[in-house]
Amino acid sequence: MKKKTVVADSRRKFIRNTALTAAGFFIVPRHVLGRGFVAPSDRLVVAAIGAGGKGADDVNHFFKSGKADIGFLCDVDDRQAVESRKNFPKAKYYKDFREMLAKEGKSIDAVSVSIPDHQHGVAAMAAMQMNKHVYVQKPMTHDIYEARMLTQAAHKYKVVTQMGNQGASGDGVRQLQDWYNAGTIGDVHTIYCYTDRPIWPQGVVRPGNTSPIPAGLDFDLWLGTAPKKEYFEGILPFNWRGWWDYGTGALGDMACHIMAPAFAVMGLGYPTSAECSVATKYIENWNKAYYPESGPIASHITLRFKGEKGKPDVELHWMDGGIQPSRPEELGANEEMGDGGNGVIFLGTKGKMMAGTYGVNPQLLPTSRTKEVKVPQTVARVNGGEDGHYAAWVEAAIAGYGSEKAKNLSSNFDIAGPLTESVLMGNLAIRSYDIRKPKGKDDFDYPGRFIKLLWDGPNMKITNFDEANQFVKRTYREGWSM
Structure with a gap:
């Protein structure tokens, strides 16, 4: 594979550096290459940061x-x-992805990042700074600041980007857009998004006991930007999602999938405010448990979004842990809501x-309208739908930054960045709630009143609550930077 990648790299350099005329460049005709031959310049050499689970x-x-x-493959856990x-x-x-990029950078065209959330930002930025196209699993980053920096870096380093919320390329999202564009449901003012996640431990205290680090796992490298803490059994390969040091909870896992249709249909940007309520556990003597x-x-x-061009403001509700909105009255008693x-x-x-x-x-609701209502197709479909989400990025990366294929990707960072920031605003509201520590064991008012956070998106x-800004941008562990 290394020999092939070197050949591909040399071929690209040859085509790029050889001038046919002062105003043109040399293109190898396909008939010269032979029937069925794919030019090296028409292939993408991908390096995978995260080779197991979703990375695989x-x-x-x-x-x-x-x-x-x-x-190239990279993973901190050989297993x-x-x-x-x-x-x-x-x-x-x-x-170590840093070693891989340093040693093999010349042979890599693009990088896939599919590792725990807390490492998305540093890994993606390291690749982008080397002018590598990037595909980053959802959520795009762990922090709002990181999402903004990656969105800007895509243009600074002129790379093709895509977030791994594959449903963004599905036909369903485009059908919703077509209905809305045709005015079928009027102006949307309220959106409900909901999930049965988490399906991993949350609302729990971190175990006080430690466990031996399994053979094949470089746990210090896995920690990366996160604080230095001891390994405990069960945190890998999946349950890290529930811990703020590494994951982004139910929101980070599912909101990029479930809120994506809302952003595609409505063209939402940054929210203007965020507020939350959370379920807490109770311990002895009726005190509310505090698990920060x-x-x-x-x-x-x-989340509230300002309406554009005379449209009403939009109120978006996110519910997790099995909480669901009331069933629309137009939905039959025995019909399934969502999936x-x-x-x-969408309420219009x-x-x-x-x-x-x-x-x-x-x-459409009632569901009988779904087949009855005919509207023109206003949004082009992605070839292959959800599976095509991957292929579209590969083809766009081959076409290059600024190409129509790159501009038309369903979740390039210009789209995925604001979506991810809005998702993470929910976590910012949750963690701001947790700032209000109990005054004592008999403090039944903990964590106090709920706060409505006012958000200045551009900045x-x-x-209105400066303490919450500590969650916009983390402090990385020494030795790590973005």
């Missing part, structure tokens, strides 16, 4: 596009990388519509 699934999708070579190393035996393997390191067992977030545990509902001045996770199974600042 991602690299398989890139390879299935038919235009990507998996040249998780077994499958990908078996599937791509010629790919060179690393544990872990997300809540359930939450209800309300059961998850979904999105002339009607309502809903969909499941990823925007699948879009329906990334809470304007």
Whole structure:
């Protein structure tokens, strides 16, 4: 694989540096290359940061596009990388993405980042600074500041970007857009997004006991930007999501999927305010439990967005932990709302519509209208739908920054950045709630009144509660920077 990537790199340099005329450049005709031959310049050499779990699934999708070579694999946990190393035996393997980029940068065209949330920002930025196109799993980053920096970096370094919320490329989202564009439900004023997550421990205290670090895992490297803390059994490979040091809770896991249709349909930007209520546990003597390191067992977030061009303001509700909105009266008693545990509902001045996770199974309400109402197709479909989300990024990266393919990606960072920031605003509201520590064991008013946070989006600042701004940008552990 290394030999092939070197050939590809040399070929690209040759085409780039060889002038045919003062106003043109040299293109190798396909007939010269022979029937069935794919020019090296028409393939993408991908390096995967995160080779197990979702990372393994991602690299398989890139390879299935038919235009990507998996040249390099990187994972801090050898156990998780077994499958990908078996599937791509010629790919060179690393544990530290910084070492991989430093040594192999010249042979890499693009980088996939599919690791715990707290490392997304630093890994993606390191690749972008080397002018590598990036595909980053949702949520795009752990912090609002990181999302803003990556969004700006995409243009600074002229790279093609995509976030891994594959439903953004599905036909369902586009059908919702078509209905809205046709005025079928009028002006949307309220949106409900809900999920049955978390399905991992949250609202719990961090274990006080430590466990031996498993063979093959470099835990210090896994911690990366996070504070230095001891390993405990169960935190890997999945339950890190519930701990603020590493994950972003139910919001980070599902909101980029479930809120994406709302952003696509409404063209939402930064929210103007955020507020929350959370479910807390009770301990002895009727005191409310305080677990500042872990997300809540359930939450209800309300984000408000300013209406554009005379449209009404939009109120977006996020509910997790199994909390759901009231069933629309137009929905039959035995009809499924969303996909059961998850979904999105739009309330407009002339009607309502809903969909499941990823925007699948879009329906007008009452559901009989779904087949009755015919509207023109105003939004182009993505070839391959959700699977095409990966292939579209590969093809756009080959076409290059500024190409129409890159501009038309469903979740490039110009789209994914504001979406991710809004998702993380929910977590900022939750964690601001947790700032109000109990005064004592008999303080039944803890955590006190709920706060409505006023958000200055362009300047990334809470304007009415300065203590909350500590969650906009983390302090990285020494030795790590973005």
